[in-house]
Amino acid sequence: MLFRQLFDQDTGTYTYLIADTKTQAAVLVDPVVERTERDLKLINELGLTLRYCLETHIHADHITGTGKLRELTGCQSIVPEHAHATCADRFIQDGETLQIGDVQIKAIATPGHTDSHIAYLIDHERVLTGDALLIRGCGRTDFQSGDAGVLYDSVTQRLFSLPDETLVYPGHDYRGQTVSTIGEEKRWNPRFVQQLGESSAFKDRSSFIEFMNNLKLPDPKRMMEAVPANELCGRVSVEA
Numbered sequence: 001m002l003f004r005q006l007f008d009q010d011t012g013t014y015t016y017l018i019a020d021t022k023t024q025a026a027v028l029v030d031p032v033v034e035r036t037e038r039d040l041k042l043i044n045e046l047g048l049t050l051r052y053c054l055e056t057h058i059h060a061d062h063i064t065g066t067g068k069l070r071e072l073t074g075c076q077s078i079v080p081e082h083a084h085a086t087c088a089d090r091f092i093q094d095g096e097t098l099q100i101g102d103v104q105i106k107a108i109a110t111p112g113h114t115d116s117h118i119a120y121l122i123d124h125e126r127v128l129t130g131d132a133l134l135i136r137g138c139g140r141t142d143f144q145s146g147d148a149g150v151l152y153d154s155v156t157q158r159l160f161s162l163p164d165e166t167l168v169y170p171g172h173d174y175r176g177q178t179v180s181t182i183g184e185e186k187r188w189n190p191r192f193v194q195q196l197g198e199s200s201a202f203k204d205r206s207s208f209i210e211f212m213n214n215l216k217l218p219d220p221k222r223m224m225e226a227v228p229a230n231e232l233c234g235r236v237s238v239e240a
């Protein structure tokens with residue numbers, strides 16, 4: 001398997017390129033429209049064929065590259081089930097597996113940051129957590145039908161039940177971190193865990209909800225433009 005982590009500095013967004021080395025079939029997860037040229041150049045240099053663009057969720061902070069990549073390569077766009085995206089070629093639901101040659105990509109429903117969010121487990125060894133679980137953090141829950149209690153359940157019941165050695169690759173990072181593990185986040189993620197001397201314990205659901213509901217973050221700069229565009233796979237409407 002080929003696995004690459006790509007970064008957009010402007011929005012702190014990670015895009016992932018995953019490919020089967022036998023068939024050269026590739027998938028891009030959460031592409032950013034301004035990085036289309038970079039992504040296509042890499043795909044061409046590596047001799048890959050882009051089959052799918054896969055979204056973890058409808059983003060509020062950047063415009064997806066899916067629409068442009070689909071136009072240029074003929075790849076299919078796949079978004080989580082129930083996402084408001086009329087442009088998608090296909091929807092993916094919890095437990096469904098996407099097979100790319102020998103590479104297995106399994107969908108794990110992880111709502112809470114948005115109401116239709118999916119994490120992707122790649123070959124049982126690494127998980128793309130989108131904005132559900134970030135390194136020592138998590139995505140906000142105060143817009144796009146977010147729900148802090150639902151996010152707490154997704155992370156503590158779905159993601160934290162993966163083996164400790166599973167590598168965690170998030171949808172964003174703002175502090176220069178690139179990869180973690182489930183075991184590390186279960187021990188040190190301050191949103192979900194409190195330190196008790198030498199040991200630690202999970203915070204309870206109600207204190208997590210209270211904390212998340214009082215973050216008072218400003219709206220992402222591009223939200224009014226990004227959400228409607230992403231519902232159209234990245235096409236910016238002239239009326240918008």
Ligand SMILES: [Fe+2]
Pocket residue numbers: 057058059060061113131139
């Ligand atoms: Fe997001």
